[in-house]
């Protein structure tokens with residue numbers, strides 16, 4: 001029995017995740033033909049999605065990592081988004097695709113978009129595996145969206161509860177939360 005089985009139930013299984021990621025990869029491949037694409041992977045949650053998505057984009061691309069944190073281990077945002085790791089190169093003139101695991105209240109992406117736009121990139125678009133519209137506190141347009149989910153706290157495939165469960169291989173829900 002896997003370590004998480006008594007705590008985590010399945011919401012979106014691996015096959016469904018990978019099928020949707022293949023579709024998003026194909027769409028991004030079409031849209032960025034002839035452009036130099038930079039994926040901005042938002043640490044830590046987006047890493048699993050970002051790496052699977054990158055494998056499904058049939059274009060040369062650059063990877064950058066940007067760390068932000070606002071949940072501090074709990075199930076509610078602190079409302080204060082902090083950069084924990086910055087990208088390694090100037091973003092001016094680049095075509096940026098920001099990769100997120102989830103847009104929940106939208107506060108993190110709102111902060112990131114404002115921060116990145118101030119660096120004068122050529123373009124900025126957003127890819128998010130999940131969207132939880134019932135909790136939105138600010139409007140974020142998602143250019144490439146995996147799944148819309150209900151108001152449940154999800155874990156797995158990069159998403160954590162108190163830093164745990166990121167390595168659960170599917171999107172799950174905490175039993176009894």
Ligand SMILES: O=P(O)(O)OC[C@H]1O[C@H](OP(=O)(O)OP(=O)(O)O)[C@H](O)[C@@H]1O
Nearest residue numbers: 043044045069070071104105106107108
């Ligand atoms: O739309 P919001 O309400 O802002 O929530 C979404 C953000 O919250 C999570 O990050 P978290 O701060 O937990 O850091 P982590 O990715 O390191 O877990 C998640 O990975 C998103 O970045």
Ligand code: HPA
Nearest residue numbers: 104152153154155159160
């Ligand atoms: O539902 C969630 N699960 C894990 N981390 C999160 N960060 C925002 N929403 C969530």
Ligand SMILES: [Mg+2]
Nearest residue numbers: 045071073160
């Ligand atoms: Mg988190």
